Amino acid sequence: MKVTVDQETCIGCGLCAQVAPDVYEMQGDKAVVAGGEVAEDKAEEAQNGSDQCPVAAISIS
Numbered sequence: 001m002k003v004t005v006d007q008e009t010c011i012g013c014g015l016c017a018q019v020a021p022d023v024y025e026m027q028g029d030k031a032v033v034a035g036g037e038v039a040e041d042k043a044e045e046a047q048n049g050s051d052q053c054p055v056a057a058i059s060i061s
């Protein structure tokens, strides 16, 4: 599973990191994938965080 946060699109609202703190964390005023990768058992959490993003900056494949 690959999760990426588009750094250009992210507006730094912090919602993804609030909803899914095991997957996303804030780094300065942008969100990043915590630890650089996402375990398969965090797929639902990753999706939940992505669903909250107001600018659709998160892609999951």
Ligand code: SF4
Pocket: 005, 009, 010, 011, 012, 013, 014, 015, 016, 017, 030, 031, 052, 053, 054, 055, 056, 057, 058
């Ligand atoms: S929810 Fe979207 S815009 Fe907000 S911090 Fe996360 S990636 Fe960035």
